[in-house]
Amino acid sequence: MCTNNMQAGPNINxxxxxxxxxxxxxxxxxxxxxxxxxxxxxxxxxxAMWVEKRGRLR
Incomplete structure (x- = not known):
C-alpha cells in the first residue's frame, strides 16, 4: 500500500x-x-482504481 507523503507526512502545515x-x-x-x-x-x-483493475464486483 502506498501513501501520499505530502498529505500524510509530519508538519504538513x-x-x-x-x-x-x-x-x-x-x-x-x-x-x-x-x-x-x-x-x-x-x-x-x-x-485505475481497484474496482477498475479487478473487474466486476461480486
Whole structure:
C-alpha cells in the first residue's frame, strides 16, 4: 500500500513543496483523483482504481 507523503507526512502545515516549486523540476503525478500532489504537478497521468483493475464486483 502506498501513501501520499505530502498529505500524510509530519508538519504538513509548514512549507511542503520546496523541491516541487523549483522550475527546473518537471513533476509527474499518477493519481485516480485530484490530490495535493496533483496541484503541484506539471503532468497528471490517470490511474485505475481497484474496482477498475479487478473487474466486476461480486
Amino acid at each position: 509548514e512549507e511542503r513543496m520546496p523541491g516541487w516549486r523549483d522550475p527546473r523540476n518537471f513533476i509527474i503525478v499518477s493519481d485516480p483523483y485530484p490530490t495535493v500532489s496533483a496541484l503541484a504537478a506539471d503532468l497528471i497521468l490517470p490511474t
